[in-house]
Amino acid sequence: MKTVSFILLMFCLATSLAAQHHHEITDALNAGEISAEHSLYHLDAEWTDHRGETYALSDFSGEPVIVVMFYGNCTQVCPMLIQDTRRLYSMVDEANRPSVTVLAITFDTENDTPDVLRKYAEQEQLNIPGWHFMTSEAASVRSLAMMLGVQYSKKSDGHFAHSNLVTVFDSQGRVAKRVEGLNQPMAEAAREIRSIIKTGIRQ
Amino acid sequence: MTLQTNIAPVNLLALVVAAMALSLAATARAQPRQVLVPSGSFHSVMPEVEGEPIRVASFYLDVTAVTNEQYEVFTAKHEQWQRGEVPAVFASSDYLKHWAASGPDYEVIGKNRPVTHVSWFAANAYCQSVGGRLPTLNEWEYSAQLMDFDSQSSVSQFAARLMSWYSSVDTKNSAAVGSTGIENRLGVKDQFGLIMEWVQDFKPPVADDLSLDCGTVGRMQQWGNAYSYAASIRYITRMSYSPTTATATMGFRCAYNMEQEPETATIAQ
Numbered sequence A: 001m002k003t004v005s006f007i008l009l010m011f012c013l014a015t016s017l018a019a020q021h022h023h024e025i026t027d028a029l030n031a032g033e034i035s036a037e038h039s040l041y042h043l044d045a046e047w048t049d050h051r052g053e054t055y056a057l058s059d060f061s062g063e064p065v066i067v068v069m070f071y072g073n074c075t076q077v078c079p080m081l082i083q084d085t086r087r088l089y090s091m092v093d094e095a096n097r098p099s100v101t102v103l104a105i106t107f108d109t110e111n112d113t114p115d116v117l118r119k120y121a122e123q124e125q126l127n128i129p130g131w132h133f134m135t136s137e138a139a140s141v142r143s144l145a146m147m148l149g150v151q152y153s154k155k156s157d158g159h160f161a162h163s164n165l166v167t168v169f170d171s172q173g174r175v176a177k178r179v180e181g182l183n184q185p186m187a188e189a190a191r192e193i194r195s196i197i198k199t200g201i202r203q
Numbered sequence B: 001m002t003l004q005t006n007i008a009p010v011n012l013l014a015l016v017v018a019a020m021a022l023s024l025a026a027t028a029r030a031q032p033r034q035v036l037v038p039s040g041s042f043h044s045v046m047p048e049v050e051g052e053p054i055r056v057a058s059f060y061l062d063v064t065a066v067t068n069e070q071y072e073v074f075t076a077k078h079e080q081w082q083r084g085e086v087p088a089v090f091a092s093s094d095y096l097k098h099w100a101a102s103g104p105d106y107e108v109i110g111k112n113r114p115v116t117h118v119s120w121f122a123a124n125a126y127c128q129s130v131g132g133r134l135p136t137l138n139e140w141e142y143s144a145q146l147m148d149f150d151s152q153s154s155v156s157q158f159a160a161r162l163m164s165w166y167s168s169v170d171t172k173n174s175a176a177v178g179s180t181g182i183e184n185r186l187g188v189k190d191q192f193g194l195i196m197e198w199v200q201d202f203k204p205p206v207a208d209d210l211s212l213d214c215g216t217v218g219r220m221q222q223w224g225n226a227y228s229y230a231a232s233i234r235y236i237t238r239m240s241y242s243p244t245t246a247t248a249t250m251g252f253r254c255a256y257n258m259e260q261e262p263e264t265a266t267i268a269q
Helices: A002-020 A022-029 A077-090 A114-123 A138-148 A187-199 B002-028 B068-077 B120-129 B137-144 B152-167 B216-223 B226-239
Strands: A047-049 A065-070 A101-106 A131-135 A152-154 A160-162 A165-169 A175-180 B034-037 B040-042 B054-056 B059-062
Touching: A047 A114, A065 A077, A065 A138, A077 A101, A077 A165, A077 A187, A101 A138, A114 A131, A138 B120, A165 A187, A175 A187, B034 B137, B040 B137, B054 B137, B059 B137, B068 B120, B152 B226
Parallel strands: A065 A101, A101 A131
Antiparallel strands: A047 A131, A065 A165, A152 A160, A165 A175, B034 B059, B040 B054
């Protein structure tokens, strides 16, 4: 028993030590590790945005893409998450903004129809070029979440428990930056976007 | 116009004959492939829902796990899921490791044994291809606890069996699906005793503070009985996987929404 406790203690210690090396390994340590060498664009599902237009994710390749997952009936956390995403988008120079795509993807494939998403985009004053509030088949949304490392579960009351994550992808659909949690600093993510606009790839 | 009215009764007749043939075929079929799991609620071992039962809506569930043979039909139709074709983003290099490069060697791996070495992405794609989806964690657990026991001692015995199975899943000698003799009261077979199974949300959002470390098992154990201890091992093992994991211990079965009722389903009486 002592040995077990010791091993657990060491594990906890190792975890907390590793967490301090924020830049290098935070991403790898948090649940849902993703290798940045892997492209998002392998996912060949069809997505419909709030304008009723359909896309494959690979349609957005070649330029930086910001992805955030949310749902419309989430009135407390999700507006903050969407505003975090807007904050990141606004940190890109106005001249470069047309090169940036934002994909806000709903967990709630039952309720968030393209029409509901359009109203949501309008309400958030984000029905602007480059922004796509999107839905797809439930299994495709779940696949995307798995690729991002976003966890969500539908609760009995129809709401979703979910992780809060903003992810920046490079021109090849590889993860360039993950920002976990609400109200996080976005400067590093913005730098990544500028780098991707210049060179196509992450720093 | 007249031509159409002449043809209509013929079509109708053909339809009736077809329908009769179908219903005959349905009667002849001994084993349903799916059963309806009626809505209900259960108590999860997850600490944060203590005292509050989890409600689950009605759904259909495969009676058995997907077999090697069924999975081969899928890979034949969907080449992107053949061994060697799957990008690393969807499955580790262990994907279908037990199949020969040219395809499954049934002499070795058995047609009716559950397919393993499949990643979450592969399992998800398979279920999508048959008009279903992976069961949610709560659906799977709800079905798994719909077991009838005669007495508290038979619960304990079963739990002990479960614990010994979880501690040494024998992947080399896995048996055919439906062979464990373990089934729930609706006829869903082998949720224990054969393989571990992927579920849609195998890593629920609570997984961040519920990991293998720092006393999680201890917290789950407060329920006290061996059955929930076995369940906590199951939850924790599941959470430790990544969606690209393709191990010898993991297979899957599919679930279906009520409006997607599979043709091969029956409703348990």
